[in-house]
Amino acid sequence: xxxxxxxxxxxxxxxxxxxxxxxxxxxxxxxxxxxxxxxxxxxxxxxxxxxxxxxxxxxxxxxxxxxxxxxxxxxxxxxxxxxxxxxxxxxxxxxxxxxxxxxxxxxxxxxxxxxxxxxxxxxxxxxxxxxxxxxxxxxxxxxxxxxxxxxxxxxxxxxxxxxxxxxx
Amino acid sequence: xxxxxxxxxxxxxxxxxxxxxxxxxxxxxxxxxxxxxxxxxxxxxxxxxxxxxxxxxxxxxxxxxxxxxxxxxxxxxxxxxxxxxxxxxxxxxxxxxxxxxxxxxxxxxxxxxxxxxxxxxxxxxxxxxxxxxxxxxxxxxxxxxxxxxxxxxxxxxxxxxxxxxxxx
DNA sequence: TGAATCTGCGACCAATGCGATCTGATTTCT
DNA sequence: AGAAATCAGATCGCATTGGTCGCAGATTCA
Numbered sequence: 001x002x003x004x005x006x007x008x009x010x011x012x013x014x015x016x017x018x019x020x021x022x023x024x025x026x027x028x029x030x031x032x033x034x035x036x037x038x039x040x041x042x043x044x045x046x047x048x049x050x051x052x053x054x055x056x057x058x059x060x061x062x063x064x065x066x067x068x069x070x071x072x073x074x075x076x077x078x079x080x081x082x083x084x085x086x087x088x089x090x091x092x093x094x095x096x097x098x099x100x101x102x103x104x105x106x107x108x109x110x111x112x113x114x115x116x117x118x119x120x121x122x123x124x125x126x127x128x129x130x131x132x133x134x135x136x137x138x139x140x141x142x143x144x145x146x147x148x149x150x151x152x153x154x155x156x157x158x159x160x161x162x163x164x165x166x167x168x
Numbered sequence: 169x170x171x172x173x174x175x176x177x178x179x180x181x182x183x184x185x186x187x188x189x190x191x192x193x194x195x196x197x198x199x200x201x202x203x204x205x206x207x208x209x210x211x212x213x214x215x216x217x218x219x220x221x222x223x224x225x226x227x228x229x230x231x232x233x234x235x236x237x238x239x240x241x242x243x244x245x246x247x248x249x250x251x252x253x254x255x256x257x258x259x260x261x262x263x264x265x266x267x268x269x270x271x272x273x274x275x276x277x278x279x280x281x282x283x284x285x286x287x288x289x290x291x292x293x294x295x296x297x298x299x300x301x302x303x304x305x306x307x308x309x310x311x312x313x314x315x316x317x318x319x320x321x322x323x324x325x326x327x328x329x330x331x332x333x334x335x336x
Numbered sequence: 337t338g339a340a341t342c343t344g345c346g347a348c349c350a351a352t353g354c355g356a357t358c359t360g361a362t363t364t365c366t
Numbered sequence: 367a368g369a370a371a372t373c374a375g376a377t378c379g380c381a382t383t384g385g386t387c388g389c390a391g392a393t394t395c396a
Contacts (some may be wrong), residue, residue, distance in 0.1 A: 004282070006355070012282070030372070043357055050374060063363040064371050079285070114172070114180070115302045117247070117292050133281045136309050174384065211386055218345060231393035234343050
């Protein structure tokens with residue numbers, strides 16, 4: 001539940017790879033190169049790169065030494081954008097999409113708190129760029145403060161309950 | 169993508185309904201009653217309530233006027249617990265479940281930043297209880313500060329980039 | 337006390353969406 | 367010009383989810 005699609009996952013990995021390589025040379029990378037280095041099934045990756053090309057994240061180049069190239073600065077590509085491009089609009093609860101009110105009395109009151117969570121998640125994903133991922137590669141997780149800051153949530157001056165930090 | 173399952177969605181709605189009704193009378197509510205009032209297909213709801221009973225959120229009572237009753241204080245039931253009970257462990261990226269390292273060089277470096285997001289989401293879901301949802305029913309969304317505070321993220325002293333606040 | 341009825345319980349079936357594969361169009365190098 | 371290598375689109379099979387049906391247990395009323 002609440003999982004990222006493999007597609008989205010692969011896309012992020014691939015884009016990160018592009019960002020890393022692009023620092024060294026401005027050449028295009030073929031789908032095969034990326035697939036080999038990232039351990040992604042080539043056919044699937046092709047489809048993803050294709051879509052990323054259409055949606056403006058990558059520039060495709062035909063020909064023998066063709067391939068793909070990042071279209072923008074990795075700083076300007078947020079995880080959210082990528083996920084949206086690949087998987088379509090991000091939706092938490094199903095009601096959000098449907099225009100009609102779910103009807104009865106107190107039925108849909110749950111939506112509001114959920115929507116908050118939803119928005120928080122979006123804000124979270126939005127605040128992380130490919131560039132961030134690149135920098136964040138090999139540091140230890142729990143110890144240090146986040147490099148580009150992972151978020152600060154709208155409102156919410158109070159502190160959250162202690163709440164078992166068991167994060168599984 | 170990143171959507172809550174209908175099952176989980178329904179479960180939250182149902183639990184909230186239980187919490188609301190329980191304030192007035194301590195009686196059990198039949199599956200039918202909940203289904204009618206919440207607009208959830210009865211057979212599906214039955215299955216959900218059944219599972220919620222097994223996992224200790226509800227107490228089931230047989231007999232002519234039987235039904236279900238909340239097993240604990242709605243304050244003590246977090247959205248995360250419910251989602252986990254219904255949909256299984258919450259997982260963001262697929263790699264998190266697999267024990268084996270995905271292998272190559274820089275391949276899995278994306279995981280770390282994603283894991284942060286993942287944990288943030290979990291913390292978020294954990295901090296919201298059924299009780300919160302109840303209180304949060306009819307207020308206006310954007311205007312006021314959050315009642316039980318929806319989160320404050322670990323670390324992250326800096327502010328996030330301005331970033332288009334378009335949240336769809 | 338017995339039977340009817342209402343309840344929860346478990347297993348089964350259908351469908352949307354995801355993942356993977358195959359074939360075709362376009363460009364560059366020889 | 368030919369051939370190799372690349373991107374591009376369409377198609378197929380599978381898995382998880384959503385939804386339904388029939389059965390067993392408990393209670394209550396006659």
